[in-house]
Amino acid sequence: MKSAEDMVALFRQQGLKITPQRRAIFETLAEGAVHPSAEEVYRRVQEGLPDISRMTVYNTLRELVALGELVEVEDVSSSAMRYDTETGNHHHLFCLGCHALVDVDQSFEALELPQAAAAGYRIVRHQVTFYGYCPTCQKSNPR
Amino acid sequence: MKSAEDMVALFRQQGLKITPQRRAIFETLAEGAVHPSAEEVYRRVQEGLPDISRMTVYNTLRELVALGELVEVEDVSSSAMRYDTETGNHHHLFCLGCHALVDVDQSFEALELPQAAAAGYRIVRHQVTFYGYCPTCQKSNPR
């Protein structure tokens, strides 16, 4: 994730306005959790800016996604989207028990679809997700 | 995907009852699209069974997931879960333009996390998703 200042610069360069709300969101993202949900970001930002609207948070997150600064990640079976501040090439380890989502720095560069299987798609990126149980959940979910 | 009869047998063997509703859902899944949403299944089943409740569809889908006959798949940026009738080892090709979701039969068996990266997780399965643009969307979304 870039620093809050980098995002300010990026927004400015796109002709987008820099508001205190947006600045607070950038700062929260820059310091915060790696895979927050929109609601989490909202709550964090609220601590410093109690009157901010949920809408503003959602809108700003959407803009960051459009600019490629955030990537949307699914949280299987929790219905809330999460935002990944690490846009570089990395993958995920998801705990089926507690829904923890962990980054895996391992890169699977070699992963390529043969021409035939790609069905004419122009592939932009790929994402590997490993599903399993974290150490804690292995105890409560044996087998 | 197994045939409707197979699923009837499976349910029976689990001590679950075979109702006309469930039979209709099985048949719809067996003939139908590869990655339907719950709502799509509901609409299809409704054609033959107009009074079926949405709840019944959701419940039955959930049971099929629990029995391993269906796998839940995320539809990035469409907020509805999709159900994959191909439970075997395969991966996905997702079109960022039109949200089409295509199966890739390619298997990436070799894909394993080194002990260190697995952070103590017991890994159950992995899923590779390739993101890109399908031939049609490449035209409208050039670059």
Add this chain to the structure above:
DNA sequence: TTACTAAACAGTAACCAGTATAAACTAATT
């Protein structure tokens, strides 16, 4: 510094996918 204007904001209501609950119903069994 002031005035201007497009962009952004707040607040509310609405939307959608999915879930909880409880009463009515029915498949399978005796």
Add this chain to the structure above:
DNA sequence: AATTAGTTTATACTGGTTACTGTTTAGTAA
């Protein structure tokens, strides 16, 4: 046919997200 546990239905509700509308404000230019 009677029993009963599992199933279905209807309705209400939840949580995450979006639409709308009127108000405020950042950035710009006089």
